[in-house]
Amino acid sequence: MSADVRMAEVAALIGDPARANILAALMGGQALTAGELVYAAGVSPQTTSGHLARLTDGFLIACVKQGRHRYYRIATPRVAEMLEGIMAVVADAPPRHRPLSKIDEAMRNARTCYDHVAGKLGVGMTDALCALGHVTLSGDGGEVNESGVTFFQKLGVDLQSARSRRRIFCRPCLDMTERRPHLGGSIGAALAQRCFDLGWIERMRDGRALAVTASGRRGLSETFGLSLERAESPVT
Amino acid sequence: MSADVRMAEVAALIGDPARANILAALMGGQALTAGELVYAAGVSPQTTSGHLARLTDGFLIACVKQGRHRYYRIATPRVAEMLEGIMAVVADAPPRHRPLSKIDEAMRNARTCYDHVAGKLGVGMTDALCALGHVTLSGDGGEVNESGVTFFQKLGVDLQSARSRRRIFCRPCLDMTERRPHLGGSIGAALAQRCFDLGWIERMRDGRALAVTASGRRGLSETFGLSLERAESPVT
DNA sequence: CTGATAGTACGGTCGTGGCCGAAGCGTCCG
DNA sequence: CGGACGCTTCGGCCACGACCGTACTATCAG
Numbered sequence: 001m002s003a004d005v006r007m008a009e010v011a012a013l014i015g016d017p018a019r020a021n022i023l024a025a026l027m028g029g030q031a032l033t034a035g036e037l038v039y040a041a042g043v044s045p046q047t048t049s050g051h052l053a054r055l056t057d058g059f060l061i062a063c064v065k066q067g068r069h070r071y072y073r074i075a076t077p078r079v080a081e082m083l084e085g086i087m088a089v090v091a092d093a094p095p096r097h098r099p100l101s102k103i104d105e106a107m108r109n110a111r112t113c114y115d116h117v118a119g120k121l122g123v124g125m126t127d128a129l130c131a132l133g134h135v136t137l138s139g140d141g142g143e144v145n146e147s148g149v150t151f152f153q154k155l156g157v158d159l160q161s162a163r164s165r166r167r168i169f170c171r172p173c174l175d176m177t178e179r180r181p182h183l184g185g186s187i188g189a190a191l192a193q194r195c196f197d198l199g200w201i202e203r204m205r206d207g208r209a210l211a212v213t214a215s216g217r218r219g220l221s222e223t224f225g226l227s228l229e230r231a232e233s234p235v236t
Numbered sequence: 237m238s239a240d241v242r243m244a245e246v247a248a249l250i251g252d253p254a255r256a257n258i259l260a261a262l263m264g265g266q267a268l269t270a271g272e273l274v275y276a277a278g279v280s281p282q283t284t285s286g287h288l289a290r291l292t293d294g295f296l297i298a299c300v301k302q303g304r305h306r307y308y309r310i311a312t313p314r315v316a317e318m319l320e321g322i323m324a325v326v327a328d329a330p331p332r333h334r335p336l337s338k339i340d341e342a343m344r345n346a347r348t349c350y351d352h353v354a355g356k357l358g359v360g361m362t363d364a365l366c367a368l369g370h371v372t373l374s375g376d377g378g379e380v381n382e383s384g385v386t387f388f389q390k391l392g393v394d395l396q397s398a399r400s401r402r403r404i405f406c407r408p409c410l411d412m413t414e415r416r417p418h419l420g421g422s423i424g425a426a427l428a429q430r431c432f433d434l435g436w437i438e439r440m441r442d443g444r445a446l447a448v449t450a451s452g453r454r455g456l457s458e459t460f461g462l463s464l465e466r467a468e469s470p471v472t
Numbered sequence: 473c474t475g476a477t478a479g480t481a482c483g484g485t486c487g488t489g490g491c492c493g494a495a496g497c498g499t500c501c502g
Numbered sequence: 503c504g505g506a507c508g509c510t511t512c513g514g515c516c517a518c519g520a521c522c523g524t525a526c527t528a529t530c531a532g
Contacts, residue, residue: 007322034479044523077376141422186376280493286510304509306508
């Protein structure tokens with residue numbers, strides 16, 4: 001009973017549009033300053049500050065001071081997973097009025113989803129991994145096959161740190177825009193990290209959207225057999 | 237952007253105490269009548285009815301009419317997983333004021349969590365499965381080992397229907413009261429179902445709490461090596 | 473020191489939404 | 503058919519909380 005009340009409190013924190021915008025922005029995986037979050041929230045600085053304080057009190061986000069800036073980030077991976085869960089329900093249920101074509105083209109192409117890759121690129125890589133038999137995804141879970149272990153090691157993905165305890169974990173994360181699963185979990189995070197390290201993808205200046213570099217285009221084509229639309233060239 | 241607004245809408249639905257109580261009650265896995273949910277919600281029938289309408293509109297719960305009753309249930313497994321995610325965050329973060337000793341003894345001992353077993357019993361079974369090497373759980377995922385496949389088959393668990401696509405899925409679900417993971421996912425559901433079929437556990441009259449029967453005590457002891465406290469005898 | 477920028481705290485206004493009483497439908501029973 | 507029951511709809515009351523204007527506290531640059 002008491003736990004239900006706490007559930008309501010947490011949900012109510014997420015249930016305000018301004019706060020939801022803030023959390024969605026932070027789901028990009030980067031820590032952002034209060035000022036940047038003012039822009040994301042779409043309300044005044046004072047109001048945003050209040051929201052940030054409440055989210056911090058509720059342990060949904062954490063704050064570090066740095067000079068005269070304060071950087072906010074999602075508090076824990078568990079919080080990120082919770083938000084993914086909500087977004088999955090949202091993406092799932094409703095052919096509601098707008099089919100949300102207002103989302104930025106670059107965002108739909110490639111973006112981060114907390115700590116892994118989403119959008120057309122994320123779904124494409126995931127499809128390739130499944131098609132090549134490296135990974136098997138079911139409706140609500142998945143696993144890395146033998147060939148996948150070899151594949152990831154050859155690619156230089158750090159499987160060690162991806163095994164949070166004993167075994168690599170791998171799970172589908174329903175893509176908000178594509179309405180199909182992309183690779184999440186610790187293996188998804190490790191793969192994304194490796195793509196950054198290889199210089200295949202870079203964050204665009206708006207933070208969450210990703211640009212595929214020239215070497216990335218080559219690498220992704222050779223490794224995953226992906227041929228990417230011209231659209232992802234670093235326009236901005 | 238538009239997706240964030242929808243996220244806020246869904247979260248706001250959960251963010252009301254009365255509605256959170258309703259959803260928590262339905263997380264027992266059974267469909268309940270509006271009348272029963274009035275009791276769970278803790279508000280008047282009219283108000284509850286309004287809440288039920290809003291939850292239905294938001295696709296979080298579904299309703300079937302049956303005679304003069306209306307049975308409500310969680311709309312989809314995805315919604316259930318979302319709620320589990322929120323409860324995991326709640327159970328995770330806070331040593332808040334009350335260490336919630338107000339929860340019913342029977343509930344803490346054994347209860348359903350949507351479609352699988354939670355509480356001391358659920359955690360106990362899960363620990364046993366891990367200790368015997370049948371199942372491996374990591375922080376955010378898990379898998380059934382070779383010996384586990386044999387074990388479950390011998391127990392009569394329907395592995396076929398537990399493979400939602402190709403492979404059995406298995407994941408940890410953070411126990412609200414025990415603060416440790418118990419077995420969730422489709423394999424958790426199948427195991428719970430088998431325990432019901434074997435007559436090892438039964439729902440107590442309040443719906444969510446479970447009673448371990450005499451044969452259940454025997455079976456759980458032989459199969460999992462669990463020795464249960466006397467407390468779970470069907471008191472009510 | 474002054475001025476500029478980043479961020480927070482306070483106080484008052486206002487709208488959304490939760491709540492209940494009363495009343496309205498369907499369903500079942502004798 | 504009349505009445506009880508299950509549940510919903512309607513209307514009005516009230517409060518919580520989101521919002522902004524103003525004012526305040528850090529940090530940095532010169």
